[in-house]
Amino acid sequence: MRRKTKLIHGGSPFDPFTGAVSVPIYQVSTYKQDDIGVHKGYEYSRTGNPTRHALEQYIADLEEGARGFAFSSGMAAINAVFSLLSAGDHIILTDDVYGGTYRIVTKVLSRLGIEATFADTTSLEDMEKALQLNTKALFVETPTNPLLKVTDIAGVAAWAKARQLLFIVDNTFSTPYWQTPITLGADIVLHSATKYIGGHSDVVAGLAVVSNDKLGEELHFVQNATGGVLGPQDSWLLIRGLKTLGLRMEAHEENAEAIVAYLSRLETIQNIYYPGLPSHPQHELAKRQARGFGGIISFDVGSAEKASAMIKKLKYFTLAESLGAVESLISVPARMTHASIPSERRKQLGITDGLVRISVGIEDSEDLLEDLEQSLKS
Structure with missing residues (x-):
């Protein structure tokens, strides 16, 4: 399936319950259970919502990943991914990341005992200098905001894999239409979906896609536990925006x-x-x-x-x-x-x-x- 066709037919383009061509907005918080713990796949909308689920399947398909997640903002998505780390861990980040990413790393994660070093990720030598014994993850923006530096995703993925690092790529500027980092070796892809994916200055949202089911389970646990989920109306707006991406x-x-x-x-x-x-x-x-x-x-x-x-x-x-x-x-x-x-x-x-x-x-x-x-x- 070619990319423009995939934007129309990817994910679950029809509502499985009614056959509606446009997935409905399921404005609902809870769901009737047939028996204790027996339900139709949904029990509470923080854990899962049909409209959000359709979006999450859609972005996973477009990014060629295992599982997708929708959050209330790009920063909520980044925060959830950083929550996979623990106190005492160290992360390497692209030196000219978005200011909000810099702020959460230096002002929030630092208070939680997570260390960070900013490096020029266009240079393997610079990243090697930043590497520590407790380094657990590598976060790359490519192209960067605002200097538009480009990191070799496949090359850096090989470097990160050899050192058993979680490799995270912010793909906001390129979108899955131009670039699919998971196919080049990334473990997690992030989007400020407020930007190109929404595309109309009418929604604030974040998306994450993971490369394997294990990471999917871990990130879903964080998403459900912390609750920064995207609402059904905003999920629907992103589904609509993606059609014309x-x-x-x-x-x-x-x-x-x-x-x-x-x-x-x-x-x-x-x-x-x-x-x-x-x-x-x-x-x-x-x-x-x-x-x-x-x-x-x-x-x-x-x-x-x-x-x-x-x-x-x-x-x-x-x-x-x-x-x-x-x-x-x-x-x-x-x-x-x-x-x-x-x-x-x-x-x-x-x-x-x-x-x-x-x-x-x-x-x-x-x-x-x-x-x-x-x-x-x-």
């Missing part, structure tokens, strides 16, 4: 490539970060392990003042925290999504005050280009 991802990328080509001609732009650029350090790797480059572009306009001046002139780019929606969104990571990272740390990573991140929408590319041109000229 392929069409949207292709449109996002087509527009992104047009914008990158325009920005590349401007002398006023200091750096452009986009895996589709031949000059990107991991361009060939991105071509090899993913089916597309995505719709996120970061570039440096030189200063916070210039970034603010440009953003104030824009008409079709909405200043907002999120990404991956049908409308084009723009942000300044140093003052928005990555403000929780200390300024010195941001400078070390290259997240400058003049760095701008665009989530390219699916509007007419000519309108977006004209809007960018007038704002940058002013």
Whole structure:
């Protein structure tokens, strides 16, 4: 089954109870039992809900994993996966992860006795330096947020397996349409489904997919025990969003490539970060392990003042925290999504005050280009 067909027919596309073509929203908290402990597969909606279950089967199928899980936010999904670790464990993470991931690791997990080291996961040598006797897991974002660095998933998976590490990949930027990390050796794949999977700025959600049944049992225990589950209405919105994911991802990328080509001609732009650029350090790797480059572009306009001046002139780019929606969104990571990272740390990573991140929408590319041109000229 090809990918666009799988987006329509993957998982359980019909309601098994009624045959409805669109899985209904089962707005229910509990379920009638035929006898004590005898039921039709559902007993309480924290443990399982038919609408959420349909979504979880769907994302597992798309990511080619064993089992899927839906959470109330991307951070709830990340927290659940980190809950597989124990006090005294150590985890290695990509150095320029999303600010929320950095915050939970440094401000929450640290209080629970879980240690962390941030490393450049594009370098096996750097990861080897970060390795400790108590290292239990490796967490990778690829492409990263906001510098769009690309990690060799298959290469790092082999490295992690040789050291018996749990290998976790945040696949938010690529989505299962462009990239399937489990097929390259990842143990767990994560999504902030608020972004491309939902795709319409109308839902907050997180998804996780595991590669085997053992991990599935462990993560389901955490999900049920801690209760950060996704509600049925939001589950239904994600199912609907996924149906058009392929069409949207292709449109996002087509527009992104047009914008990158325009920005590349401007002398006023200091750096452009986009895996589709031949000059990107991991361009060939991105071509090899993913089916597309995505719709996120970061570039440096030189200063916070210039970034603010440009953003104030824009008409079709909405200043907002999120990404991956049908409308084009723009942000300044140093003052928005990555403000929780200390300024010195941001400078070390290259997240400058003049760095701008665009989530390219699916509007007419000519309108977006004209809007960018007038704002940058002013």
